[in-house]
Amino acid sequence: MNYIGSKYSLIDFLETSIDKTLKLHNETKQPAEMIFADLFAGTGVVSGSFKKQGYSIIANDIQYYSYVITKHMIENNGNLDKERCNHLIEELNHLEGVEGFIYKNYSYGGTEGQEFRRMYFSDFNAKKCDAMRIAIDEWLKQGKINEHEYFFLLGSLLNSIDKYANTASVYGAYLKALKKSALKEMELVALPIMKGTVECKVYNEDISELIKNVSGDILYLDPPYNTRQYCSNYHLLETIARYDNPEIKGKTGLRDYSDQKSVFCNKSKVADAFNDLIKNAKFKYIFLSYNNEGLMSFDTIEKIMRKYGKYKVYMQQYRRFKADNARDCKSDSTIEYLHCLVKEDI
Secondary structure, eight states, X not given: OOOTTOOGGGXXXXXXXXXXXXXXXXXXXXXXXXXXXXXXXXXXXXXXXHHHTTXXXXXXXXXXXXXXXXXXXXXXXXXXXXXXXXXXXXXXXXXXXXXXXXXXHHBTTTTTTSSSOOOSBOHHHXXXXXXXXXXXXXXXXXXSSOXXXXXXXXXXXXXXXXXXXXXXXXXXXXXXXXXXXXXXXXOOOOOOOOOOSSOOEEEOSOHHHHTTTOEEEEEEEOOOOSSOOHXXXXXXXXXXXXXXXXXXXXXTTXXXXXXXXXXXXXTXXXXXXXXXXXXXXXXXXXXXXXXXXXXXXXXXXXXXXXTTEEEEEEEEEEEOOXXXXXXXXXXXXXXXXXXXXXXXXX
């Protein structure tokens, strides 16, 4: 999935920097003996990487669509029959389309006669999405699939349908005409099944509350950097994930997301929220990913982290994520900082 803030291209930098920190502090535990927490998990790229290394993972995201994908990637730990999963994917791919909530509200044909003619998906792909989404819920209720298979199938649907969206990567707007990829017929593709060696747990909670109830060895934080809320940028994936027929409004068909707004997108509140997060964290090693254009200044982050222990920072330049070509960006690249705290008195 083409996701804002994804650390896919920075995984080597993150792994190397975290490993260097552990060695500098003579950490003797092996990965299988350590708990790695990724509490702004997004699509689980970072937590998945550390799961592969053998760590026990705690992952979290307040967005439900992120929770679904990450719950499969992290919690499904060798408990799925790959052949059966492929058969279920094939069965979903052969379903006839249904004129459900996505078709009726987010395709051009489905919104005919409405105040807003939306074109997030082609008519065909919107109907296929509805058919698959309805079937996944029905299969769970009927006992045809278990919870592990449910999150595998739903995560695969979210990841697949995103590739056919008629957008410039995010769902804050749709294009005026169907682009080439949106014209293709949707094919449901299975998410990988990632095997780990120890128990893992995924949450769908507000991090400010969750941080009080979890503990471990390594805490990785990748909060939003700017004022753009993920809940509005990816509102349609949230609706597909929940499939709760929400009340929607406006040209883009936004659902109510007031309970999912992140304080880390609020310039006047972000520093206090970050300080509380670090203060309440029961982890020895804390790492924060943040770039040079974020709402918190470098000096603010350093000042807060130094209050709680030994501080160090790593940095790397990387290409900026661009959701569209019209946005006036200062440069094509930014500097990613990995702020490191070895916390005292935990």
